[in-house]
Amino acid sequence: MTETRAGFVALIGEPNAGKSTLTNRMVGAKVSIVTHKVQTTRARIRGVALEGQSQMVFVDTPGLFRPRRRLDRAMVAAAWSGAADADVVVLMIEAHRGITEGVQAIIDALTERTTANQIVALAINKIDRVQSEVLLKLTQDLNEAYDFKETFMISAERGHGVEALKSWVATQVPEGPWLYPEDQIADLPMRMIAAEMTREKLTLRLHQELPYQLTVETEHWEERKDGSCKVDQKIFVMRDGHKGIVLGNKGETIKAVSKAAREELEEFLGRRVHLFLQVKVRPNWLEEKERYNEMGLNFRDGNA
Numbered sequence: 077m078t079e080t081r082a083g084f085v086a087l088i089g090e091p092n093a094g095k096s097t098l099t100n101r102m103v104g105a106k107v108s109i110v111t112h113k114v115q116t117t118r119a120r121i122r123g124v125a126l127e128g129q130s131q132m133v134f135v136d137t138p139g140l141f142r143p144r145r146r147l148d149r150a151m152v153a154a155a156w157s158g159a160a161d162a163d164v165v166v167l168m169i170e171a172h173r174g175i176t177e178g179v180q181a182i183i184d185a186l187t188e189r190t191t192a193n194q195i196v197a198l199a200i201n202k203i204d205r206v207q208s209e210v211l212l213k214l215t216q217d218l219n220e221a222y223d224f225k226e227t228f229m230i231s232a233e234r235g236h237g238v239e240a241l242k243s244w245v246a247t248q249v250p251e252g253p254w255l256y257p258e259d260q261i262a263d264l265p266m267r268m269i270a271a272e273m274t275r276e277k278l279t280l281r282l283h284q285e286l287p288y289q290l291t292v293e294t295e296h297w298e299e300r301k302d303g304s305c306k307v308d309q310k311i312f313v314m315r316d317g318h319k320g321i322v323l324g325n326k327g328e329t330i331k332a333v334s335k336a337a338r339e340e341l342e343e344f345l346g347r348r349v350h351l352f353l354q355v356k357v358r359p360n361w362l363e364e365k366e367r368y369n370e371m372g373l374n375f376r377d378g379n380a
């Protein structure tokens with residue numbers, strides 16, 4: 077009864093189906109610190125959601141059906157790998173678009189690409205955009221086309237049906253220990269995650285040169301009316317010489333880092349980001365950082 081459950085959940089669907097919106101809703105504020113650390117493994121982890129004793133790890137299937145005109149077989153095969161490891165696969169469809177060519181292609185591939193152990197469900201999204209008759213007919217047609225274990229009608233944006241879907245998925249992931257310890261999925265303010273992303277890109281770019289001698293802080297986060305956000309970050313280094321290294325020849329290092337971090341943040345948030353990086357020399361940041369960490373720790377423990 078109190079057995080823990082944990083598993084991988086893949087949301088698949090055509091671009092724009094609402095996968096990011098749904099993930100964000102299900103994961104909520106609990107964005108995962110592992111998100112950007114586990115990316116090098118096969119599937120990219122979008123977030124970890126908890127429901128009761130269940131841990132659901134949402135994996136991304138990047139660019140699954142992007143080639144809209146001609147579905148290049150090799151490309152689709154590669155993209156399916158994210159879904160292949162998932163315990164639960166949720167196909168997301170846009171209600172108002174119905175069974176498009178792309179949706180049909182995914183359904184055709186489902187039988188071949190999924191194994192008997194995998195649970196495949198259907199989520200018809202954007203139900204706010206259609207009449208109920210249309211929805212019922214679509215549900216029927218889709219379930220004739222494929223034997224989905226369960227069908228959900230949702231509006232990821234408005235939140236309708238999302239809780240039902242989440243609770244159901246929680247019961248479908250296999251019994252077993254959690255995949256990520258709870259302290260790794262503690263609430264992390266988005267600012268910290270964004271800073272961590274930039275720090276990681278710097279570390280990757282600079283290799284051994286100064287991995288732990290710099291720190292990144294998000295100073296300002298502004299939500300813009302057009303849906304994008306503006307993020308200002310400061311990179312603190314200990315010496316003038318380090319500043320030069322971080323900037324690189326004609327600023328090329330900082331430019332590359334900024335681009336990589338921005339792209340990752342955009343993908344994570346599912347929207348446009350304007351990222352501004354500034355390098356500052358602050359000889360004592362290491363000690364300050366320790367205090368900061370301590371505060372961060374207290375912040376998390378503060379719930380108790």
Ligand SMILES: Nc1nc2c(ncn2[C@@H]2O[C@H](COP(=O)(O)OP(=O)(O)OP(=O)(O)O)[C@@H](O)[C@H]2O)c(=O)[nH]1
Binds near residue numbers: 089
């Ligand atoms: N009307 C309506 N719009 C929605 C709903 N869910 C998502 N959207 C919108 O659909 C668009 C695409 O949503 P995303 O979540 O970015 O879709 P995605 O599947 O992650 O897209 P890719 O990243 O291109 O694969 C956004 O403009 C959302 O605001 C919904 O329930 N109703």
